[in-house]
Amino acid sequence: QQQVKQSPQSLIVQKGGISIINCAYENTAFDYFPWYQQFPGKGPALLIAIRPDVSEKKEGRFTISFNKSAKQFSLHIMDSQPGDSATYFCAASWSPNTGNQFYFGTGTSLTVIP
Amino acid sequence: DAGVTQSPTHLIKTRGQQVTLRCSPKSGHDTVSWYQQALGQGPQFIFQYYEEEERQRGNFPDRFSGHQFPNYSSELNVNALLLGDSALYLCASSLDGVLSNYGYTFGSGTRLTVV
Numbered sequence: 001q002q003q004v005k006q007s008p009q010s011l012i013v014q015k016g017g018i019s020i021i022n023c024a025y026e027n028t029a030f031d032y033f034p035w036y037q038q039f040p041g042k043g044p045a046l047l048i049a050i051r052p053d054v055s056e057k058k059e060g061r062f063t064i065s066f067n068k069s070a071k072q073f074s075l076h077i078m079d080s081q082p083g084d085s086a087t088y089f090c091a092a093s094w095s096p097n098t099g100n101q102f103y104f105g106t107g108t109s110l111t112v113i114p
Numbered sequence: 115d116a117g118v119t120q121s122p123t124h125l126i127k128t129r130g131q132q133v134t135l136r137c138s139p140k141s142g143h144d145t146v147s148w149y150q151q152a153l154g155q156g157p158q159f160i161f162q163y164y165e166e167e168e169r170q171r172g173n174f175p176d177r178f179s180g181h182q183f184p185n186y187s188s189e190l191n192v193n194a195l196l197l198g199d200s201a202l203y204l205c206a207s208s209l210d211g212v213l214s215n216y217g218y219t220f221g222s223g224t225r226l227t228v229v
Contacts, residue, residue, distance in 0.1 A: 006156075036220075043118070043204050043220030046159065089156050101147070101170055101217065104156030 003027060004092050006105025013112050019077040023090035026071065030092040034102075035064065037076045046073070046090070080112045084105045102113045120205050125228045127195050135190040135224045139207030142195040145169075146188040147218065148180060157204055163188050164210055195203035195228045202226075 006023045013019045023035075031052055045082035050057045050064040050073065057064045063076040077084055090105040119138040127133050139146050145164045149157035159172035163182035177193045186207075192199055202225050206218035 041222065045220065046188075046218070049156045091156075099157040101162065101172060102149075102157070104158070106156050107154070 002106070003103035004090060004105045004110060008108060009106070010109040012110070013080045013110065015080065015082060015112055015114050017080050017112075019075075019080045019084070019110055019112070021075045021088055021110075022072065023074065023094075023105050024070075024072045025092050026094070027094075027103075028071070029094045030103075032093045032100075033064070033066065033073050034091050034093075035062075036089045036091060036104075038089065039106075042052070044089055053085050055068075077110075080110075082112045082114050085112050086108055118205055118207050118219050120224050121220035122224060122228075124225045126229060127203045129195055129197060129228055131195050132191065132193045133191075133226060135203050135205075135226070137188045137190070137205030137221060138207075139186050139188070140219045141227055143207035143209050143219065144183055144186050145210045146186065147189070147206045147208070148190045149173075149206065149220075150174070151202040151223070152207070153201070157188050160190070162174075166219060192226075200226060200228045 006035050033047035035047045037047045047093040048059045049061045052068050057076050061078045064075045087107045087109050091102045093100045093102045121136045147162040148160040151157040160174050162169050162225050175212040179191045180219045182188045203224040204223045205221045
């Protein structure tokens, strides 16, 4: 079953607007929640990540909001730019001593219109 | 500082054949994970190698196997290819025990097409 559910599937935003992508998870053992950005023909690149002991993390125009009780987290892209047009994946993992695997959402295709 | 290097970038194989994909991890990384990304989907975990052993495995059949070499590089082998194996295969490297703000570093992938 899908361990991490992501929405929306696609998003169109005007330049300068705010892009918001949401994810929900079920496994309360997850303790690491990254967001990845992927351009066509490239592998995913880490954008920003959060641990569940904080409710928000900001890096430049990118912010993760985390709601542990609701088991939800979201990515906010402020002042969206055409160069932000890409596919975004949320993911979740835990860090046992015996290794870890990432569970990815199904992705959100973001298009920023100039 | 080179990132994760994968080869080849593209590959076309016939159903039933076998394929080997290669990955060199980022300098300083000792753990290699392989993911399969079908078109329009998120990456799915195949397996992870650490200290030359398969440490963790996702829900993939035994047709998928791998290897890690002493220099930490890795290979993914797929036997008896099916049309459904067509996907982008991603290699990700990391430093064992260190997830922190860095997570994985992904390569650009190998695009496998099975005809």
